[in-house]
Amino acid sequence: MIRIGVYGLGKISYRVIQGILYANNADLYAVCSSNLEKANAFKEEYGARKAYDSYEEMLQDANLDMVYICTPNYLHAKHIQMALNNHKHVVCEKPMCVSSKELNACFDYAKKQNCFLMEAHKTVFTPLNQKLFEVISNKQIGQVKSIDAQYATRLTETISGWHFNKPGSGCMFDIGVYPICYANRMANSSILKVSRFQDEALIEYENGCVAHIATSWDVDMENTAHIYGTKGSVTCKNFWKNTELVMNDKKIVVEQKSDFTGEIEHACTCIESRMIESPVMSRNASLEILKVIGV
Amino acid sequence: MIRIGVYGLGKISYRVIQGILYANNADLYAVCSSNLEKANAFKEEYGARKAYDSYEEMLQDANLDMVYICTPNYLHAKHIQMALNNHKHVVCEKPMCVSSKELNACFDYAKKQNCFLMEAHKTVFTPLNQKLFEVISNKQIGQVKSIDAQYATRLTETISGWHFNKPGSGCMFDIGVYPICYANRMANSSILKVSRFQDEALIEYENGCVAHIATSWDVDMENTAHIYGTKGSVTCKNFWKNTELVMNDKKIVVEQKSDFTGEIEHACTCIESRMIESPVMSRNASLEILKVIGV
Known part of the structure; x- marks a missing residue:
């Protein structure tokens, strides 16, 4: 303990x-x-x-x-x-x-x-994403070639000043790290190249997988992750905390008391x-x- | 005539x-x-x-x-x-x-x-996309900040040899040009920077809009376009030929005899x-x- x-x-x-x-x-x-x-x-x-x-x-x-x-x-x-x-x-x-x-x-x-x-x-340790990492590693959607994940929200509530004007502030640090962390984990490979334009990035991994991540405080996005493999795909809304996803048209559901x-x-x-x-x-x-x- | x-x-x-x-x-x-x-x-x-x-x-x-x-x-x-x-x-x-x-x-x-x-x-001239260009230009979703569009299909039928081994062959030329053309049109601005990793690209336009396009012959994707603006968004499946889309949770439907x-x-x-x-x-x-x- x-x-x-x-x-x-x-x-x-x-x-x-x-x-x-x-x-x-x-x-x-x-x-x-x-x-x-x-x-x-x-x-x-x-x-x-x-x-x-x-x-x-x-x-x-x-x-x-x-x-x-x-x-x-x-x-x-x-x-x-x-x-x-x-x-x-x-x-x-x-x-x-x-x-x-x-x-x-x-x-x-x-x-x-x-x-x-x-x-x-927490994203990589939720029960759903631990399960997902396992099924992807087992090649249940074949070879993962492409990942697309976003987390965006229009700022409607006041957040503290340090979110804007201190080192480590800004949208990419605040919520952009969720899709980045998720893509890096599910790609399961080291980054070979990365291009970042504003609050979006394109990442190429050593194993050939390419990921796109997007974040924003100005627009609302789907906030969905798509993982595309040679034999199928995964779709998961609110992927950083969700308890269910769709893989090859079938639902995977897990229990979770807290996402932390x-x-x-x-x-x-x-x-x-x-x-x-x-x-x-x-x-x-x-x-x-x-x-x-x-x- | x-x-x-x-x-x-x-x-x-x-x-x-x-x-x-x-x-x-x-x-x-x-x-x-x-x-x-x-x-x-x-x-x-x-x-x-x-x-x-x-x-x-x-x-x-x-x-x-x-x-x-x-x-x-x-x-x-x-x-x-x-x-x-x-x-x-x-x-x-x-x-x-x-x-x-x-x-x-x-x-x-x-x-x-x-x-x-x-x-x-044809993509930029379908009745739906001509209408979409108009409503976007009228700022009905505010300022367009982000566009994400894919067109991918796993090769199941035999296509001719020149699709693989001649100049102008490959997936990006074959179907990748649809999301590129669409993103360029809907961004309505000149390209400032572009990064291409394999069959995906991230594009930044002079007006600040960022687009991600993806294409593949190896995986199936959603084949959906998302356009995210400061006041709303657009979702359109098979955006290169469709006759309907969803804008801010409302359907826009047009008539079309031929997409050409x-x-x-x-x-x-x-x-x-x-x-x-x-x-x-x-x-x-x-x-x-x-x-x-x-x-």
């Missing part, structure tokens, strides 16, 4: 905590926010054992195994470093870093400290196995995402 | 002839094939006035105004030149030429001979107006298609 402290109690943290509560090898040990009242409210509501209003203080708690970082993107690297200073394992919300250079520095330091570090991309549980269970399993890097959402997998963004 | 001679009586010519028969300003004057029996059969079936087994002979017929060329791609430039030598106007099946250099030479010669020359891209009639009526109107180039399917429009293919 990995004792987790969630740092940053904004919009995403509710869903992360749900994911932790359903995970079979995770323990919601602590919550931390600069606002103690908020931290206490979370502690009460979700049954955490500790509430902190100081990140430093939480990191000194000897019972804490791992930090799940939910702070704004441009602060991630700093907060990862602080956790590693204190020999805590880390899972950090996407985008974990704002550049390849920053990302490599984080993984280098995690290695030095012998701590587990992983970028939180898969990634949390995976990270905890890695930590329990004394691994310092996920074999799935590895340093290289994170670098390949940043390669598409071009940073 | 423009008197047309159809040269090359292969698979596509049946549909071209249907298009001519429904056009209000075109006259199916002659048909020509190296096989006289075939030419005579076409003449009888479709009511042409003349049947030729010699292209040279047909081109010397003083009553002929225009040639519609349906021969294999790699022979188009030669057959265009022969028609222009004889001061005949020309509409030539797509791809009209196998390179930008060849295309420019054809248009230069047409200008010199004061003859009309147009590449036959629009381009033929347009060409005949241009010729009747003594134009030597179409203002829609111009030399530049043909060059922009080849720019995406990269030849």
Whole structure:
């Protein structure tokens, strides 16, 4: 059982905590926010054992195994470093870093400290996408030649200022990473070439698969993933959280309590196995995402 | 009334002839094939006035105004030149030429001979797509930011050898030109940048619109066009020949007797107006298609 402290109690943290509560090898040990009242409210509501209003203080708690970082993107690297200073394992919300250079520095330091570090991309760990990766690997749609995935939404609600004006801000970092991460996973190959025009990219993989990804804050898109193979195809709407898809005109349906549980269970399993890097959402997998963004 | 001679009586010519028969300003004057029996059969079936087994002979017929060329791609430039030598106007099946250099030479010669020359891209002239161009131009979906269109089909029937081993062969020339032509038309702007990886391309236009086009002989795709604007979107399956589409959840339906009639009526109107180039399917429009293919 990995004792987790969630740092940053904004919009995403509710869903992360749900994911932790359903995970079979995770323990919601602590919550931390600069606002103690908020931290206490979370502690009460979700049954955490500790509430902190100081990140430093939480990191000194000897019972804490791992930090799940939910702070704004441009602060991630700093907060990862602080956790590693204190020999805590880390899972950090996407985008974990704002550049390849920053990302490599984080993984280098995690290695030095012998701590587990992983970028939180739930997309590749949802039950549906784990199943999909399996059926694709079994060549059930033949050889995958083409992937097309979008995630776009017209901004109707106000999002925080840092989404626009800090490193790691913008639509590509915010929601574009979902189709990128998905395409990279399902292509199951290294990137050979990438072209990015505005918020769309075309990717060619070493195995010959080509992927197109699109994202936008200005238009609504289908938000559907299509995977085309030589013997069939897959269609999945809202592919980053869905529980069903259509493969060769047949539905595949899975159970899912929370779309965050898969990634949390995976990270905890890695930590329990004394691994310092996920074999799935590895340093290289994170670098390949940043390669598409071009940073 | 423009008197047309159809040269090359292969698979596509049946549909071209249907298009001519429904056009209000075109006259199916002659048909020509190296096989006289075939030419005579076409003449009888479709009511042409003349049947030729010699292209040279047909081109010397003083009553002929225009040639519609349906021969294999790699022979188009030669057959265009022969028609222009004889001061005949020309509409030539797509791809009209196998390179930008060849295309420019054809248009230069047409200008010199004061003859009309147009590449036959029915896609931009179908009643539905003429209507769509109009509603998009009227900003009914706001500013168009993104276009995604595919045309793919797994090769199940045997197609001729020249589809594989001659200049102007391959999937991109065969069916890829449909989504390219469509995207260029609906983006309604010049190409700024293009990246092509295998049989997919990402295009950025000067007005900021980005298009993704995909084609394949190895997989089946949705074969749907999506146009995403700041105020809505358009979805159209089999966009190169369809008579209905969905715009902002509402259907637009048009009448169409033949998907070839629009381009033929347009060409005949241009010729009747003594134009030597179409203002829609111009030399530049043909060059922009080849720019995406990269030849």
